[in-house]
Amino acid sequence: MTTEAAPPPGSAGTPLAGPTADDYTSVQQSAEFGELRSSYRSFAFPLTVAFIAWYLLYVLLSNYAGGFMGTKLFGNINVALVLGLAQFATTFLIAWLYARHAAANLDPKAEAIKARMEAAE
Numbered sequence: 001m002t003t004e005a006a007p008p009p010g011s012a013g014t015p016l017a018g019p020t021a022d023d024y025t026s027v028q029q030s031a032e033f034g035e036l037r038s039s040y041r042s043f044a045f046p047l048t049v050a051f052i053a054w055y056l057l058y059v060l061l062s063n064y065a066g067g068f069m070g071t072k073l074f075g076n077i078n079v080a081l082v083l084g085l086a087q088f089a090t091t092f093l094i095a096w097l098y099a100r101h102a103a104a105n106l107d108p109k110a111e112a113i114k115a116r117m118e119a120a121e
Helices: 021-028 031-064 078-121
Strands: 072-074
Touching: 021 031, 021 078, 031 072
Parallel strands: none
Antiparallel strands: none
């Protein structure tokens, strides 16, 4: 019994020639890839900045506005608890929005680039 797997059907044991570094460089410099990168950045950067600002606001309010954060809204629920839970909700909302954005805008463009590179092989 051997531990080596047999080569896949149709191959003579020689490795397939894949894309070269020049192929990747030309794709990276293409307008199509620039559009993909721009679409990603136009979504990710503003939301990242907004979330970091929102998180820092929460931290600063917790540190310097204890009276405000301790304000009871109803029962034993105060502003700090509501804003803290809103941090979690915001995180999940951003993840959901990104998944939708990626599926609608990024994945089709990336698949087109991948298909073009595979067709050139």
